[in-house]
Amino acid sequence: MGRVVSSSRLSLGQGGRQRLVLIAAAQIAGVSAETMEGRMQELLLLLPDLSSLLPSLHPRVLAALGSDTQGVAQKLIKLRLLFPAADVSQMISRRPTLLLDEHFEQGGGVVLQLQLLLPAQLL
Numbered sequence: 001m002g003r004v005v006s007s008s009r010l011s012l013g014q015g016g017r018q019r020l021v022l023i024a025a026a027q028i029a030g031v032s033a034e035t036m037e038g039r040m041q042e043l044l045l046l047l048p049d050l051s052s053l054l055p056s057l058h059p060r061v062l063a064a065l066g067s068d069t070q071g072v073a074q075k076l077i078k079l080r081l082l083f084p085a086a087d088v089s090q091m092i093s094r095r096p097t098l099l100l101d102e103h104f105e106q107g108g109g110v111v112l113q114l115q116l117l118l119p120a121q122l123l
Helices: 015-030 033-046 046-051 059-067 067-084 088-094 108-117
Strands: none
Touching: 015 033, 015 059, 033 046, 033 059, 033 067, 033 088, 059 067, 067 088
């Protein structure tokens, strides 16, 4: 029988945490870890500022974003049109859940929400 180690005593580096998030997201999405890795790479092409968040990103959020990278791209275009001077990648890296349908489908409400949540220099 294996030895049980408390998670508080387990020290994982950034790469280890990112791998665990990736595996959990793959299980949630019902795909292989390799497939989720590919989807994560697509997300990073769209949102390079997201790379620093990956080790701490909730697996459900990564699974949702990774399951619809084309939808993510469309939402990024809409945000770019709404905020032409903004660094959209940085905005999303501060609050990745804004790209999830339940937040984004609020239409014009997302603009007000972003204005309240983000500093003026980002908008």
